[in-house]
Amino acid sequence: MSDPSSVWMKPKPRSPTSFLIVPVATCPPRARYVRESFWGTVRGSENTGTRTFPVPAGGVSMTRPVGLSRRRTRNDLTSLGVTNIRQRSTSTANAIDAYLQSRLGDIVLVSKLPDVVRYAQNIDDPAARNAARAALTAAAARSPEYESVAVVDAKGKIVAASVATDEGTSVAFREYFLSALKGATYVSDPSYSVITNRPALFFSSPVAANGVVLAVVRTRVNLASVWDIVEGDAGSVGEGAHSFLVDDYGIRLAVSETRGHRDQAESLIYKPIAAIDADTAKKLAADKRFGQKTPEQLVIDPLPTLKTALDALPKGASADATFAFGAGSAEQRGVVTRLVTKPWGYVLAVPLTTYTKAADNATFDAVLMLVMGVLLSFVIGVVLTRSLVGPLRRLVGEATQVSTGDVDLREAHFDTRSGDDITHEVASAFDRMLNALRFYALADETGTGGEE
Known part of the structure; x- marks a missing residue:
């Protein structure tokens, strides 16, 4: 009885839907599992102890497994990429938070300087004013991003500042003054400064004595440091990575595209990710939040998925959410992280192809290698066929001449020198057979001559 495993190893399918019958008992458990799981279906009867496996006559099609593997690889690469984006987004958001807290801490310290408190208690004292100016100038010299440090009286007028031209300006409408005057x-x-006409951040703190708020100190800080942080994430987590900072209304405050193009900042920022209602837009415009633009001049760059993700994040606590936007080759994956100091959202996004192109390239390379392998196999097959068929046909011709008597046995011979090993062995066998025929032919002639 033949070995049952040979049935599996040498199937002879007669049609594309032919089946191979394999006794279950003869298949090792792992082999049975591999075969069954590969085809995905098992047909047969437990009573007969056999299972039926469909075997394509033209070979196994790998289209489905390769497609599933490619899709799984793309998903794994995307998940890994999003994790990388989240880590970077959280890190940068924390850096912005730390910067804001540091600058807020500075102005709190200024509000407690003895010369500043003394001046707040004696606003009309020229000597106290000069001492406060010196203290404010020293505070402003702490960093080049400090444009001005000033004392604002209870009526909202700047009465002493590190920059003399700031004095006399009314900032009574500013939220930073109104909030600090209430003790916060x-x-x-x-927003745009009414003094410099450039975008800036304002930090403020109340100046109090005996529990009573006497004045407000504020510092005006340019956006260079914040822009540096945001611009630093351009290309940070892959080709095409870009970032931007939005406020609670979805207005872009900083974008990585300003890197090397600070002169174009106004045309790149102040673009809301969603429409703002008319009343809110008017209030923000009055606070110079759009620079020189009016609410009607705002250019909305809609990102509804980002807006939904940002609105779902709690305020006052660090949290993040993933989102996607774009379609086809322009599809992107992003992570928005909520800041703690301000209800802003820091966004870092990367084109999806940045992470999936490895799988796409691997698939292309695999297909290319398959095509090259088929072509190479064809060329090798043609060469081998010609190298074998030619000598064999020559041997067939020589053998035919011997069999038909077209050549004298004493002169007939087979070429045993040319050709490869196989044709050489066949030619040698034919030549030995010819020598045997020649021997028997000569023996017959000798025997026939003796009888006569």
Whole structure:
């Protein structure tokens, strides 16, 4: 009885839907599992102890497994990429938070300087004013991003400042003044300064004595450091990576595209990710939140999925959410992280192809290698066929001549020198057969001559 495993190893399908019958008992458990799981279906009867496996006559089609593997690889690469984006987004958001807290801490310290408190208690004292100016100038010299540090009286007028031209300006409408006058520290959203006509952040703190708020100190800080942080994430987590910072209304405050193009900042920022209602837009415009633009001049760059993700994040606590936007080759994956100091959202996004192109390239390479392998096999097959068929046909011709008597046995011979090993062995066998025929032919002639 033949070995049952040979049935599996040498199937002879007669049609594309032919079946191979394999006794279950003869298949090792792992082999049975591999075969069954590969085809995905098992047909047969437990009573007969056999199972039926469909075997394509033209070979096994790998289209489905390769497609599933490619899709799984793309999903794994995307998940890994999103994790990388989340880590970077959280890190950068924390850096912005730390920066805001540091600058807020600075103005709180200024509000407690003895010369500043003494001046707040004696607003009309020229000597106290000069001492406060010196203290404010020293505070402003702490960093080049400090444009001005000033004392604002209870009426909202700047009465002493590190920059003399700031004095006399009314900031009574500013939220940073109104909040600090109520006893709270404040970090503003970026807005245009009425003095410099450039975007800036304002940090403020109340100046109090005996529990009574006497005045407000504020510092005006340019956006260079915040922009540096945001611009630093351009290309940070892959080709095409870009980032931007939005406020609670979805207005872009900083974008990585300003890297090397700070002169174009106004045309790149202040673009809301969603429409803002008319009343809110008018209020923000009055606070110089759009620079020189009016609410009607706002250019909305809609990102509804980002807006939904940002609105779902709690305020006052660090949290993040993933989102997707775009379609086809322009599809992107992003992560928005909520800041703690301000209800802003830091966004980092990357084109999906940045992470999936490895799988796409691997698939292309695999297909290319398959095509090259088929072509190479064809060429090798043609060469081998010609190298074998030619000598064999020559041997067939020589053998035919011997069999038909077209050549004298004493002169007939087979070429045993040319050709490869196989044709050489066949030619040698034919030549030995010819020598045997020649021997028997000569023996017959000798025997026939003796009888006569």
